[in-house]
Amino acid sequence: MLLFRLFGSALLLRVGNVFGGGIMTGKQCSSSSIRYLNQSEAVALDQDLFNEYKFSVDQLMELAGLSVAMAVAKVYPPSLYKSSLIVCGPGNNGGDGLVAARHMKLFGYKVAVHYPKRTPRPLYENLLHQCKNFGVDIVEQLPHPKDLINDYNILVDALFGFSFKPPVRDELKPALDALLDSGLPVCRYSKVIYLLFCCT
Numbered sequence: 001m002l003l004f005r006l007f008g009s010a011l012l013l014r015v016g017n018v019f020g021g022g023i024m025t026g027k028q029c030s031s032s033s034i035r036y037l038n039q040s041e042a043v044a045l046d047q048d049l050f051n052e053y054k055f056s057v058d059q060l061m062e063l064a065g066l067s068v069a070m071a072v073a074k075v076y077p078p079s080l081y082k083s084s085l086i087v088c089g090p091g092n093n094g095g096d097g098l099v100a101a102r103h104m105k106l107f108g109y110k111v112a113v114h115y116p117k118r119t120p121r122p123l124y125e126n127l128l129h130q131c132k133n134f135g136v137d138i139v140e141q142l143p144h145p146k147d148l149i150n151d152y153n154i155l156v157d158a159l160f161g162f163s164f165k166p167p168v169r170d171e172l173k174p175a176l177d178a179l180l181d182s183g184l185p186v187c188r189y190s191k192v193i194y195l196l197f198c199c200t
């Protein structure tokens, strides 16, 4: 989802350069004109946004989360996929997920967040606080992955960003298993970025 963070915020600034121009004109685009950033390109773009364009983390996170929520709503509308679970990791990626949760709630989803490893910083604490105030359920203990289908129609993967390095910590394994083994539709950023580009 960190790519989202980049793309959501870079939308009007930089992505045209990254993609060789042509697609960020606000017009329709075709999938053939899109390629994905690799890890080092993503890191570089992130740095540019902070250093060159002077965006703050909060700004990027808000744009990213809103972009995710909009893209999810476009593909999996709340009228058909009413109940969502957003699986949030400890870093910026998880922060994007918390923002997405708040917006998805406003879009009419029933929203739950699983946030097993919390970052004790005001930014994250405030985002979580906002989720609670907006009526997002905070799920401490996930059911078995195969049982998620009883409670949810769609999952959003906000677990790891481009700075992820293996191995996955034990405390995050249930969250990862949920995303891998539920059999539910999982919104991951690669898919949603495409939609973000082509459908907005």
Ligand SMILES: *[C@@H]1O[C@H](CO)[C@@H](O)[C@H](O)[C@H]1NC(C)=O
Residues within 6 Å of the ligand: 038, 039, 040, 041
């Ligand atoms: C990422 O892409 C750049 C070109 O844009 C290339 O120079 C670099 O080697 C690539 N890195 C990896 C790990 O593939």
